[in-house]
Amino acid sequence: MTPEDFRKHGHELIDMIAEYLEGVAEQRIVPDIDPGDVRAMLPEHPPTEPESWESVMADVERVVVPTITHWQHPNWFAYFPSNTSYPSILGELLSAGLGVQGMSWVTSPACTEIETLMLDWMQELLDLPDRFRSTSEHGGGVIQGSASEAALVAILAARWRATDAAVNADGDTGRLTAYTTSQAHSSVEKGLRIAGIGSDRIRIVDHDDEFAMSPSALAAAVDADVAAGLVPFFVCSTHGTTSSLAFDPTDAVADICAERRIWLHVDAAMSGIAALAPEYRWVNAGVDRADSYATNPHKWMGVNFDCTLFWTADRAALLGALSILPEYLRSQAAESGRAIDYRDWQVPLGRRFRALKLWFTIRLDGVESIRERIRRDVSLTQDLASWVGDDDRFEIVAPHPLNLLCLRLDDGNEATDALIDAVNSAGNSHVTRTVLDGRSALRVSIGARTTEREHVDAFWAELARLTPAAS
Structure with a gap:
């Protein structure tokens, strides 16, 4: 690759990253694939000659983007936030x-x-x-x-x-x-x-x-x-x-x-x-x-x-x-x-x-913008906690002073695990499971850069819809 190629393709790659991050909400959060599927989409042996930039980027679009887990998705409520930002990408x-x-x-x-x-x-x-x-x-x-x-x-x-x-x-x-x-x-x-x-x-x-x-x-x-x-x-x-x-x-x-x-x-x-x-x-x-x-x-x-x-x-x-x-x-x-x-x-x-x-x-980006994002995430978590607390099908199982809410169904571990599976199988949001003193819990971690109130509102609506009626 020549310096001229690097300049040209570097601009193209920056454009691609920006388009990905701005459109990540349109992606399915976790790909619906099995182990080995990604490798099967690519040649078994290395190329014998250099390939074109266009060929490599075609595989990025065909193979890589559809088969990654989209941590930057606004409906990412699993594990913990793993944020990035445009200044950080440029620094990297x-x-x-x-x-x-x-x-x-x-x-x-x-x-x-x-x-x-x-x-x-x-x-x-x-x-x-x-x-x-x-x-x-x-x-x-x-x-x-x-x-x-x-x-x-x-x-x-x-x-x-x-x-x-x-x-x-x-x-x-x-x-x-x-x-x-x-x-x-x-x-x-x-x-x-x-x-x-x-x-x-x-x-x-x-x-x-x-x-x-x-x-x-x-x-x-x-x-x-x-x-x-x-x-x-x-x-x-x-x-x-x-x-x-x-x-x-x-x-x-x-x-x-x-x-x-x-x-x-x-x-x-x-x-x-x-x-x-x-x-x-x-x-x-x-x-x-x-x-x-x-x-x-x-x-x-x-x-x-x-x-x-x-x-x-x-x-x-x-x-x-x-x-x-x-x-x-x-x-x-x-x-x-x-x-x-x-x-x-x-x-x-x-x-x-x-x-x-x-x-x-x-x-x-400035520190104040980061502070506001932290405040937003904590506020959204407290709002979600209030909705969960008003629904007698759910129980909040741990304190939630910041941006993580742990909840479970009153019907027990089996029902809670089934709800977690249902949320993740639907593909609209992603959460993780934990066990607290022997009791299954659904963890909702709010902290993705792109998460706004509309995403938490939609998550709660789906959670309520997927939850069985109180017995």
């Missing part, structure tokens, strides 16, 4: 075009310093504690790929600190124990496994009637492990659990962690972004006492995946766990202490210029 395009490798300051100074600035901007915009700023004595932030990666690096830092760095030499994690609830994201257990903490050293702490961690149960579990000669080292407190949007009582949890010198990580993957709006900054309760914190602009802020913001108040532990310095990566800038090498803040060596899409979004 610029990152790809520049093609820098930002593993260290010296390999691309702008990549490092704009990322540091973006973490400080977001610390300010979210009203997070100053101990997370890059200019603080012990803290700082970095962009991770996902909340799963953020949890893993927090676990590794906690492991390093709890063993006084010995784990780097002997790999011994046999006495370390970790604590979370059944409502925490599965990535916490996955990260612990990767870090060598087996399931027999992971404590699932009881939760209360609102699915939030019980501090007394945590204290009892920690005390029992200490009495048994084990070493409690890591607690994950969740602000907005995936299943039910529960908020663990981080202040009370922090009291226990401080007494035992346990690393406290707060996972606020989706809900932390709500703090952009001042009236929702209660989502930050207790974060000022956390050792690490993560939230995802790639869910509810319009920054396309992947973009997780991770802060720590103990960067020495993070660097102790993750920094390895062969001769070919040494630089005077880093050794002088004047520059950050973000390769030491993550698992991979390489890193893309992800800060560009965050920078573009904040500057081109």
Whole structure:
């Protein structure tokens, strides 16, 4: 492809993306296909000669667009929002075009310093504690790929600190124990496994009637492990659990962690972004006492995946766990202490210029437009909750302070599961199922960029139509 071809086809591709996003509401949200159908639509063997741009784009239209799941659809109420925006797409395009490798300051100074600035901007915009700023004595932030990666690096830092760095030499994690609830994201257990903490050293702490961690149960579990000669080292407190949007009582949890010198990580993957709006900054309760914190602009802020913001108040532990310095990566800038090498803040060596899409979004869309979208989504969720609450066929099964509503039919699990299947089979909207203390629930997550009141109205009308009459 020549530069002239690139210019021509690049414009065509931008047009295609804009047309897709503006017309995504016309798509069936989830394709009606079986595993293997997509591959069967394409040649089994690679081409022997270059193909034309027109041929490739014909297959994009014929194969790709009809067989993807349309996360940007206004009737997307499943899992969580995975928003994108035009500025974010352009920032991603610029990152790809520049093609820098930002593993260290010296390999691309702008990549490092704009990322540091973006973490400080977001610390300010979210009203997070100053101990997370890059200019603080012990803290700082970095962009991770996902909340799963953020949890893993927090676990590794906690492991390093709890063993006084010995784990780097002997790999011994046999006495370390970790604590979370059944409502925490599965990535916490996955990260612990990767870090060598087996399931027999992971404590699932009881939760209360609102699915939030019980501090007394945590204290009892920690005390029992200490009495048994084990070493409690890591607690994950969740602000907005995936299943039910529960908020663990981080202040009370922090009291226990401080007494035992346990690393406290707060996972606020989706809900932390709500703090952009001042009236929702209660989502930050207790974060000022956390050792690490993560939230995802790639869910509810319009920054396309992947973009997780991770802060720590103990960067020495993070660097102790993750920094390895062969001769070919040494630089005077880093050794002088004047520059950050973000390769030491993550698992991979390489890193893309992800800060560009965050920078573009904040500057081109403005923060106020994002705040208004958050307020809109919360308002629509509360309206839906009021309609559900007035219908005696339904039961709301968890608190709904933000943009997730969990509901079920009074007729029980089988009827609720059948309703979920009916909604998704109809293809007009998409929801997900969860189980809360043995009871099936239909999760309605409102947060797609294009969702407006008319879409929630239509969803409720369909839900009511598909629900059997009260017996």
